[in-house]
Each structure stands twice: as C-alpha cells, then as structure tokens.
Amino acid sequence: MTDLARLLAANEAYAAARANVADARPSRHLAVLTCMDARIDVFAVLGLHLGEAHVLRNAGGRVTDDVLRSLALSCHVLGVDTVVVMQHTGCGLAGVSDEDLRARTGADLGFFPIDDHRAALEEDVRLLAATPFLSPVRAIAGLVYDVESGLLDDVVRWEAPVSRSSSR
Ligand code: ZN
DSSP states (O other), X not given: OHHHHHHHHHHHHHHHHOOOOOOOSOXXXXXXXXXXXXXXXXXXXXXXXXXXEEEEEEGGGOOOHHHHHHHHHHHHHSOOOEEEEEEETTOTTBTOOHHHHXXXXXXXXXXXXXXXXXXXXXXXXXXXXXXXXXXXXXXXXXXXXXXXXXXXXXXXXXXXXXXXXXXX
C-alpha cells in the first residue's frame, strides 16, 4: 500500500492549497475529451485551471455512448458550449484492430481503434455535431497532441450554423 500512502499524502498537501471552487459549472464553458494515456497532463497542455473545464478521458479519447451521456449533462445542465477532442501521437489504439484487442484482452468489446488521426477526429467531431441532444454545443475542435514535442496539431474545426443559435 506504499503507492496508496503516497496518494493520500499528496492529497493532504493538495487540500491545504487547493483553489476555492464554489460553482460546478465549468467557467470556460468547455469540455475536453482525451485519451487516458499517462503522458497527457490535460490541464497543463491546454493551460486550464481547476473549475474551468470538464475533462472526459477514455482509451483513445473516442466518442463513445458514455461520452455522449456525459456531454448531454455538460451542455444541458452545466453550461458547456465548446468541446475539444484531443487524440495523441503514440496512442495504443492507433494501428491496431478490434480483432487484435479482443484477442489480447479477452474482452468482446468495440475498442474504437484509430487507423488515421484525421479520419478518426473527423468521424468523432461529425458524430458530436450530428447528435441532436448536443444542440447547445456551438463549437468543436479536433486536435492531435504530440507526446514528444508537447505541441498540438489543429486538425478539425466545427462551428454550429447561425440558425442553431437562434434558440439560445
Ligand atoms: Zn491514447
């Protein structure tokens, strides 16, 4: 339990110094979807601070049903109108197939593997934009984070048509 003790000790230090966050609504009206990869410090990469954004993470940073569930709440209950989808270089889901991953894990699941970052981001941004219950979302960006250089590649942008803003 040494690792757990380290986590708990770090938490004591954090609690003593943490920001005062009274509002659960992300102050920058932003949700970031990214991979669970241990090399991505989401807040540091994007210059975010506590209380400013929702951060959703899964393997690959792909748009799954559970991501849609979370974003429905983000945009209808918690004021989010901008979504950033951030994939990254060196991702374990790139260049593999569902068949490979099913064989390696024994899990009969869809793993949302990535053949090509641009194609996968375009697919995910298109899915978010086309999901009727995410209509409060006004802007979506698809980025690729380079884990070696720390830089972002701005790959896909989507903005809501003006007609959708009339309901706001
Ligand atoms: Zn990854």
